[in-house]
Amino acid sequence: MFSRPDTPAGGAPRRRRRALAALLAGMLALPAAQAAPGCAAASWPLWERFAQRFMQADGRVIDYSVSQQHSTSEGQSYAMFFALVAHDRARFDKLWSWSVANLAGGDIGARLPAWQWGKKTDGSWGVVDPNPASDANLWFVYALAEAGRLWSEPRYTQAARTLLAQVAEKEVADLPGLGPTLLPAPSGFVLKERIWRLNPSYLPVPLVRALERLDPQGPWKAVAASHARMLAETTPHGFAADWVAWEVPEGGGKGAFVTDPEKGDIGSYDAIRTYLWAGMTPRADPLAPLLRQQLSGMATALQSVPLPPERVRTASGEVEGAAPVGFSAALLPYLQSLGLSSALEAQRQRVRTLLLEAPPETPARYYDQVLGLFGTGYMEQRYQFLPTGRVQLRWEKACPSQKSQNAAATDRH
Structure with a gap:
């Protein structure tokens, strides 16, 4: 019933392919770019x-x-x-x-x-x-x-x-005491009544600015405000967590950010993107000072260890392990935005050796490549x-x- 993964129709049932093809041809197929000379x-x-x-x-x-x-x-x-x-x-x-x-x-x-x-x-x-x-x-x-x-x-x-x-x-919910907030998905992130799981890395500030322009009547200014509050109140040692939770006491009352009851206070493969987005946020953005102040932990860590830590405990500031090269690539815009030239050069050299100039036969890890494209593309x-x-x-x-x-x-x- 389903085609092989390398077929153009992907996993669509055969009887629907012609209908989908017609739909895509009529609505999605777009003319080739009319490139000017030298515009390849x-x-x-x-x-x-x-x-x-x-x-x-x-x-x-x-x-x-x-x-x-x-x-x-x-x-x-x-x-x-x-x-x-x-x-x-x-x-x-x-x-x-x-x-x-x-x-x-x-x-x-x-x-x-x-x-x-x-x-x-x-x-x-x-x-x-x-x-x-x-x-x-x-x-x-x-x-x-x-x-x-x-x-x-x-x-x-x-x-x-x-x-x-x-x-x-x-995917935007009006959380009690917090306001319109981006949920990770439409379902599955209300842990129990009055506790919501959130991800700080899901909302790059430059993107939300674009959404404000694209949909000026939408909830995006309020979403940016709740995101800023999340970063301000969940980074006591300057580190972002992979997941956090917003809890409102039973019977109402003032809500607060708490450690995710299932994921804990770990900052790792999700959280690394939070520093990446912060580094790429223009200095003129109203949230830029907050981002640089609240996410200073990774810069501090790199003063005592040569490689980014793979895991951090956001509640205590403890770090452990050496992260893969993708983390170094993700931190390039962040370190540049903070003016940390020595740490920047050390991570840049690692990225150059292990990613940009790696031999073709070197095994490539998907996530390292993604973070590398974001980080080095920005730096270039x-x-x-x-x-x-x-x-x-x-x-x-x-x-x-x-x-x-x-x-x-x-x-x-």
């Missing part, structure tokens, strides 16, 4: 290696480190952003088309993309976990909205608005975030005719 896809070796190792021809991104050979909405959305940074519209289109067809059942107006797709226990291929992931959905929205602006394609912009409306409806000035939330891309300078089209499209909207 930007050369980005790390992106090319990532695409060759982890991305199928049909647009599916695979994490081979797990037995299910699974794909996630996070992986798809990140790759769309990287494709935009690389001016790689062909791959961008395939990534989005695969995501809609296989994670959203062909209709993003009816459902949010499922979090996980892969090999099921019965040997078939399809959605493994249908619960959406809000961070992936925000990256989908952002990549689509910015692609619509930069490539002058209104259908991308409309898809971004359609998806964002669902996120606001299903392939992209920068503006205070408005817009992304500024290196290839824009090589595309003057396209920039004028973008300006005209912006004026029309």
